[in-house]
Amino acid sequence: MKSIVWFAVVAVLTRGSACCGTPDFEVTIANKNQAPGKAPDGMVWIPGGEFSMGAVVNGEGSHEMPMASNDAGPVHRVRVDGFWMDATPVTNAQFEKFVKATGYVTIAERTPTKEEFPTAPAENLVAGSVVFAPPDHEVPLNDHYQWWNYVKGANWRHPLGPQSDIKGKENYPVVQIAYPDAEAYAKWAGKRLPTEAEFEFAARGGLSGKTYVWGDEFRPSGKWMANTWQGKFPVKDAGEDGYAGIAPVKSFPPNGYGLYDMAGNVWEWCSDWYRADYYKTLADKGGVASNPQGPDSPFDPSEPNEKKRVHRGGSFLCNEQYCSRYIVGTRGKGEINTGTNHLGFRCVMSDATPREKISKSK
Numbered sequence: 001m002k003s004i005v006w007f008a009v010v011a012v013l014t015r016g017s018a019c020c021g022t023p024d025f026e027v028t029i030a031n032k033n034q035a036p037g038k039a040p041d042g043m044v045w046i047p048g049g050e051f052s053m054g055a056v057v058n059g060e061g062s063h064e065m066p067m068a069s070n071d072a073g074p075v076h077r078v079r080v081d082g083f084w085m086d087a088t089p090v091t092n093a094q095f096e097k098f099v100k101a102t103g104y105v106t107i108a109e110r111t112p113t114k115e116e117f118p119t120a121p122a123e124n125l126v127a128g129s130v131v132f133a134p135p136d137h138e139v140p141l142n143d144h145y146q147w148w149n150y151v152k153g154a155n156w157r158h159p160l161g162p163q164s165d166i167k168g169k170e171n172y173p174v175v176q177i178a179y180p181d182a183e184a185y186a187k188w189a190g191k192r193l194p195t196e197a198e199f200e201f202a203a204r205g206g207l208s209g210k211t212y213v214w215g216d217e218f219r220p221s222g223k224w225m226a227n228t229w230q231g232k233f234p235v236k237d238a239g240e241d242g243y244a245g246i247a248p249v250k251s252f253p254p255n256g257y258g259l260y261d262m263a264g265n266v267w268e269w270c271s272d273w274y275r276a277d278y279y280k281t282l283a284d285k286g287g288v289a290s291n292p293q294g295p296d297s298p299f300d301p302s303e304p305n306e307k308k309r310v311h312r313g314g315s316f317l318c319n320e321q322y323c324s325r326y327i328v329g330t331r332g333k334g335e336i337n338t339g340t341n342h343l344g345f346r347c348v349m350s351d352a353t354p355r356e357k358i359s360k361s362k
């Protein structure tokens with residue numbers, strides 16, 4: 001009861017005020033508890049708490065920019081528990097350690113079968129992955145096959161195909177990672193993938209209802225805050241932010257929680273199944289969704305036969321002509337066995353103190 005009263009007071013104080021960009025957003029109320037111990041290597045403590053999740057839908061799902069897609073609304077209230085999160089996406093060096101220790105072979109390195117990819121043309125049933133290939137002329141933006149190719153021999157060691165490699169790129173995010181690959185790495189590391197709600201809570205960095213993970217201005221004082229796309233999409237990546245293509249992790253400032261690359265650079269897998277109407281389902285229930293784990297099954301009306309999970313954060317390909325997915329509340333999605341050269345991941349860890357583990361084991 002107490003929390004309901006508090007919530008109502010906050011809502012009265014903030015609704016329509018200048019604090020949060022739009023009246024759809026109410027203030028973030030972070031948990032007060034301290035980090036439960038020393039941070040695991042490369043991770044930061046995210047306190048969790050209550051926040052407004054999603055983005056204000058200002059378009060009809062067309063490519064009218066900048067905008068959020070329809071699946072990112074309505075904005076709804078969510079609570080997440082505190083957790084540890086990797087400060088950066090998993091790097092090539094980190095992924096290499098995992099592969100050396102386990103002999104793991106990624107999905108892109110395995111020859112796909114007709115059973116796994118019933119809709120794939122026979123010539124595509126070779127080990128490989130999906131690579132961004134800029135066309136040499138302007139193309140209509142409603143057909144992404146104009147700039148995505150399935151490339152034989154593309155995988156995390158050869159992100160753009162056999163002629164490319166990751167030498168000297170130890171500190172770049174690993175890409176060409178399918179969902180089972182990310183899951184296998186997380187399990188090996190004693191971690192897990194973030195839920196979509198955890199990702200967004202963390203990305204907002206303690207701010208409330210801002211457009212970007214750093215605030216409302218895309219380039220505060222002219223500063224580039226994330227690795228995105230400049231120039232004519234998809235023809236020419238002008239790299240005005242310092243990077244045409246992918247950037248090493250930590251190339252841009254961290255957000256309020258000390259997390260890097262929570263917007264731009266590479267998309268990151270979340271553990272939720274993707275359903276276009278999931279936010280509407282939660283909003284219709286009313287109240288505060290507590291630690292939402294995503295829907296029970298995937299459904300993307302635009303590709304109903306594909307099993308997709310959520311992607312978050314946007315990538316170096318995002319731009320205001322096409323997708324603007326560096327906007328913090330917006331969503332991405334991807335078929336679980338499909339990697340691309342702008343898709344990676346990072347891990348989280350729930351707080352389970354040794355004391356709790358001991359008492360449970362008794």
Ligand SMILES: [Ca+2]
Pocket residue numbers: 227228229230239240241242243244245316
């Ligand atoms: Ca860039």
Ligand SMILES: [Cu+2]
Pocket residue numbers: 314315317318319323324325
């Ligand atoms: Cu994008």
